[in-house]
Amino acid sequence: MNSPTPLPPIKRIDPSRAPKVVDPRHDTLGAADAIAAAVAPGSSNRVERMRIDDLSIAYGTKPAVRNVTLPVREGEVLALIGPSGCGKTTLLRSLNRLTELTDTAVATGSITLNGDDIHALEATDLRRRVSMVFQQPNPFPMSIFDNVAYAIREQAARRPSKSALAPLVREALEDAGLWDEVGDNLDHPALRLSGGQQQRLCIARALASKPEVLLMDEPCSALDPKSTEIIEELITRLREKVAIVIVTHNLQQAHRVGDNVAFMYLGELVEYGTVEQVFNAPRAERTQNYVGGVFG
Amino acid sequence: MPQSSAARSERRAERSLGALSSLVLVLITAMCLFVLLKAWPSFSHNGPMWFGWGGNVDDQLAAIFNSPANPAKWDYTIRTWPILYATALLTIVSVAIGIVVSTLAAVFIVEFAPPSVKRVVSPVVRLLAAVPSVIYGLIGILVLVPFVGNHLIGDGRKNSVTFVVQLSGASLGVAVVILTLMITPIMIAIIADALRAVPNGWKEGALALGANRWRVMWTVVVRSARPAIIAAAVIAAARAIGEGIMLAMVSGSVGFAPNPLDGITFVFEPLRPYAATIVDNAEGLSVKPFGQTIYAMAAVLLFASLMLSLGGTLAKRPLRKYGVRL
Numbered sequence: 001m002n003s004p005t006p007l008p009p010i011k012r013i014d015p016s017r018a019p020k021v022v023d024p025r026h027d028t029l030g031a032a033d034a035i036a037a038a039v040a041p042g043s044s045n046r047v048e049r050m051r052i053d054d055l056s057i058a059y060g061t062k063p064a065v066r067n068v069t070l071p072v073r074e075g076e077v078l079a080l081i082g083p084s085g086c087g088k089t090t091l092l093r094s095l096n097r098l099t100e101l102t103d104t105a106v107a108t109g110s111i112t113l114n115g116d117d118i119h120a121l122e123a124t125d126l127r128r129r130v131s132m133v134f135q136q137p138n139p140f141p142m143s144i145f146d147n148v149a150y151a152i153r154e155q156a157a158r159r160p161s162k163s164a165l166a167p168l169v170r171e172a173l174e175d176a177g178l179w180d181e182v183g184d185n186l187d188h189p190a191l192r193l194s195g196g197q198q199q200r201l202c203i204a205r206a207l208a209s210k211p212e213v214l215l216m217d218e219p220c221s222a223l224d225p226k227s228t229e230i231i232e233e234l235i236t237r238l239r240e241k242v243a244i245v246i247v248t249h250n251l252q253q254a255h256r257v258g259d260n261v262a263f264m265y266l267g268e269l270v271e272y273g274t275v276e277q278v279f280n281a282p283r284a285e286r287t288q289n290y291v292g293g294v295f296g
Numbered sequence: 297m298p299q300s301s302a303a304r305s306e307r308r309a310e311r312s313l314g315a316l317s318s319l320v321l322v323l324i325t326a327m328c329l330f331v332l333l334k335a336w337p338s339f340s341h342n343g344p345m346w347f348g349w350g351g352n353v354d355d356q357l358a359a360i361f362n363s364p365a366n367p368a369k370w371d372y373t374i375r376t377w378p379i380l381y382a383t384a385l386l387t388i389v390s391v392a393i394g395i396v397v398s399t400l401a402a403v404f405i406v407e408f409a410p411p412s413v414k415r416v417v418s419p420v421v422r423l424l425a426a427v428p429s430v431i432y433g434l435i436g437i438l439v440l441v442p443f444v445g446n447h448l449i450g451d452g453r454k455n456s457v458t459f460v461v462q463l464s465g466a467s468l469g470v471a472v473v474i475l476t477l478m479i480t481p482i483m484i485a486i487i488a489d490a491l492r493a494v495p496n497g498w499k500e501g502a503l504a505l506g507a508n509r510w511r512v513m514w515t516v517v518v519r520s521a522r523p524a525i526i527a528a529a530v531i532a533a534a535r536a537i538g539e540g541i542m543l544a545m546v547s548g549s550v551g552f553a554p555n556p557l558d559g560i561t562f563v564f565e566p567l568r569p570y571a572a573t574i575v576d577n578a579e580g581l582s583v584k585p586f587g588q589t590i591y592a593m594a595a596v597l598l599f600a601s602l603m604l605s606l607g608g609t610l611a612k613r614p615l616r617k618y619g620v621r622l
């Protein structure tokens with residue numbers, strides 16, 4: 001570390017709750033070069049699905065994300081961590097252009113999907129390829145089947161028959177680890193499922209359009225520990241099929257499911273690296289303060 | 297003890313509420329029985345043919361009104377088909393148009409209108425919903441009826457049916473237009489409230505699955521507001537069925553059944569539903585058989601509104617299954 005003045009310690013983190021960090025000062029403390037190298041293209045042999053390049057987003061004049069550069073790679077889970085309000089959700093929602101729903105949001109920088117600027121794609125097309133699971137399970141008030149088939153039906157030029165949809169629905173539910181529980185009751189109302197099942201249904205619904213990237217915004221924060229465990233196992237399995245970006249304020253969760261970890265603070269990317277590197281040998285002092293002591 | 301006194305006052309409140317609602321029930325039942333009792337002679341004399349077709353219903357009403365003084369010779373013969381048909385036609389057509397128009401309007405107001413428009417339109421709609429029906433009737437009879445009579449119905453058309461019915465402008469078309477105008481605001485208000493109550497998470501979830509704004513609107517938002525659309529249709533239909541004064545003013549008030557086979561002329565033909573018939577003949581109630589005939593029409597209206605709310609409840613039931621809310 002070549003820090004001129006040590007930063008004040010960040011309040012100790014209860015990993016199950018979003019910490020409130022009230023410290024306007026920030027500094028990557030000379031770790032910038034190492035982190036810049038880690039996020040640069042070609043720093044890994046895995047295929048890059050998405051690349052966030054020098055992205056800044058502000059709500060009106062209030063910046064929420066500042067000059068973030070990040071790769072999203074195939075076969076990996078990228079965990080976004082950081083205190084509440086640091087811009088994780090904003091960053092995540094910009095990846096499928098949901099930030100556009102907020103009139104005041106202004107973005108600069110670029111985001112590409114397989115090399116194509118996402119703003120050059122149709123928003124509807126982009127959102128099928130980069131699908132999203134929200135913090136609160138939000139199944140539609142329809143049957144389980146209709147929920148999972150929703151994206152496929154919206155995508156199809158002609159309304160597909162139920163028998164054509166059935167195998168796709170089944171596959172998505174199997175991928176989401178829900179088939180064994182609901183396979184016999186596909187016509188049951190989705191809203192009657194338990195919270196954890198609802199969230200897995202939302203994952204199945206997001207997987208049904210065969211996306212290339214799956215975005216998850218604190219998918220377990222509304223769930224009980226058992227459901228959380230099931231979903232974490234699911235994420236670990238799914239990474240083979242789809243690149244995953246998961247926002248979490250739970251450091252243990254980031255440690256369990258992440259391959260790469262990005263630590264954000266006040267809208268900036270403070271740290272990026274493999275999960276071992278970020279948790280065991282953080283480069284930035286801010287990261288040390290944030291993750292230090294949580295493990296071992 | 298405060299707790300037991302709270303419990304006691306709660307019990308008391310429960311009991312008085314129970315008593316109150318039983319009282320309301322008793323009153324409604326008594327009213328139905330009273331109307332049915334009064335109406336009975338008319339129904340029993342005609343049997344099912346009371347609803348049937350035959351002769352001129354206005355002539356029949358006149359004959360009943362002019363019944364001889366001797367109760368044994370009272371005339372009861374009536375075939376109310378043209379009136380039943382007018383009631384059903386007006387209600388079904390205006391509610392059908394109303395559902396489409398009010399759903400589209402509510403979607404626009406809630407989802408697409410710029411905020412400045414929203415701020416103005418919502419209170420205006422509520423205000424319109426509260427306008428008394430006589431006002432609609434006045435506008436109809438002062439503006440729309442003369443306009444239709446003078447400009448839309450040519451002499452050729454008037455002459456073509458001159459031996460059947462007179463075309464004055466007061467007509468099925470005008471009645472449907474005014475009736476639809478009258479029932480649409482309340483429907484818009486009910487549906488818009490339901491659309492506003494659809495959770496944002498559903499909309500965002502659908503957008504995030506690659507549906508465009510219009511598709512999200514139809515497949516998620518309007519879909520989950522279907523019970524409210526049904527409720528709005530039931531309320532509108534109840535208003536339409538029971539609307540007497542306005543329809544007496546603009547429908548032409550003739551016991552005639554407009555014939556769709558007449559082509560465009562169909563729209564310009566007059567008619568008169570049950571409620572307007574009651575309004576038009578209220579002064580004749582003192583003539584016993586005539587009063588009983590009018591009561592019979594009231595009984596039909598009562599039965600129809602009961603059926604409406606029952607039908608609405610039944611129609612909403614399958615939607616509830618999937619957690620669609622009202």
Ligand SMILES: Nc1ncnc2c1ncn2[C@@H]1O[C@H](COP(=O)(O)OP(=O)(O)O)[C@@H](O)[C@H]1O
Pocket residue numbers: 059063064082083084085086087088089090091102104
């Ligand atoms: N729709 C919005 N309008 C204005 N400001 C917003 C909006 N959403 C988020 N913000 C602000 O942007 C910052 C980042 O928020 P967010 O991305 O939700 O952070 P996180 O998900 O890390 O908690 C916060 O300061 C928040 O108050």
Ligand SMILES: [Mg+2]
Pocket residue numbers: 088089090
């Ligand atoms: Mg968030």
